[in-house]
Structure formats: C-alpha cells, structure tokens
Amino acid sequence: MALILVADDDAKLCRWLRTVLEMEGYRVIEATEGRQARGTIQPGAPDLVLLDVHLPVHDGVDTILRLQSRQGPVKVLAISGQAVQGYDILKIVAIFGAHGTLEQPFSVDRLLLGVRAFSGRRNLMPREPVLTPSQR
Numbered sequence: 001m002a003l004i005l006v007a008d009d010d011a012k013l014c015r016w017l018r019t020v021l022e023m024e025g026y027r028v029i030e031a032t033e034g035r036q037a038r039g040t041i042q043p044g045a046p047d048l049v050l051l052d053v054h055l056p057v058h059d060g061v062d063t064i065l066r067l068q069s070r071q072g073p074v075k076v077l078a079i080s081g082q083a084v085q086g087y088d089i090l091k092i093v094a095i096f097g098a099h100g101t102l103e104q105p106f107s108v109d110r111l112l113l114g115v116r117a118f119s120g121r122r123n124l125m126p127r128e129p130v131l132t133p134s135q136r
Contacts, residue, residue, distance in 0.1 A: 002026055002027070002048065002119040003026070003048075004027070004029075004046055004115065005031060005040055005046040006028055006030050006031070007049060007052060007055060007063070008032070008051075008052035008055070008079070009054075010052070011032075013052075014030050017050060017111070020108055020112070024115075032055075047075065048077060048118050048119040049075065050077050051064065051079065052079055053079070053080040053089050053090070060080070060089070061092060061093055065097070076093075076097065077099060077101070078090060078093040078098035078100070078101045079101070079102045079106070080093075080101070081104030
C-alpha cells in the first residue's frame with residue numbers, strides 16, 4: 001500500500017489525516033515542519049506528501065523546492081486554510097511544483113480523491129473534485 005507523508009504542524013489535523021488514511025489502508029508517517037519532512041524522504045518513498053503550505057522553519061514553497069532539488073520528483077498535495085492578503089498561496093505552490101491543492105476545510109471525500117489521484121490508487125471516486133493546478 002502507498003506510503004503518505006503528512007507534513008503539518010497542527011497535531012489535531014495530523015491525527016485526523018492519519019486516522020482517515022490508515023482506515024483506507026495507507027501507511028502514514030508525519031513531520032511537523034519542512035526540514036523534518038525533507039529528512040524523512042528517501043528515494044522512491046513516500047508515494048505522496050500532504051504538505052501544509054504554512055509550515056514553520058521552511059514554508060510550503062521552500063519545502064517543495066528543496067524536495068524537488070534534492071530528492072527528485074516528489075508528488076505533493078498542498079493544503080492550506082489561511083488566506084494571505086493579496087495573493088492565493090495555493091496557486092503559488094502549484095506554480096512551484098505542487099501536483100494538486102486542497103483548501104481547508106475539506107471533506108474526507110475530497111481528501112481521498114486527491115490522495116488516490118496522486119498516489120496511484122484510483123478506485124471509488126468521491127463526489128467532490130480536488131483542484132489540480134491546471135483547473136485553478
């Protein structure tokens with residue numbers, strides 16, 4: 001089964017994501033900041049990174065750029081619940097290499113649609129679409 005790295009500094013959200021993903025049969029590892037996220041990635045693993053774009057130490061854009069430059073292609077599904085005045089952070093991370101984005105709050109169905117799309121598991125399509133960079 002696919003291995004998912006959840007990189008988020010919100011402990012409650014991490015627990016929820018872990019529970020949902022493990023119930024679906026995914027293996028989950030966690031990181032609470034960008035540097036730690038980069039340190040957990042090995043060649044070929046994980047299959048997907050769920051990345052909070054507002055991580056401490058290294059934010060989402062910085063983490064994506066560092067992941068891509070050091071580990072090669074890494075599938076990233078960026079998540080954010082904070083609007084930043086004057087720009088759309090999810091569009092920015094898509095430009096810098098996120099494969100898809102999820103705006104918080106999001107449903108379990110929308111989460112699983114994104115995870116399935118980018119981890120290679122495409123069964124049971126949920127009702128709500130996830131927005132890929134080309135659709136935003």
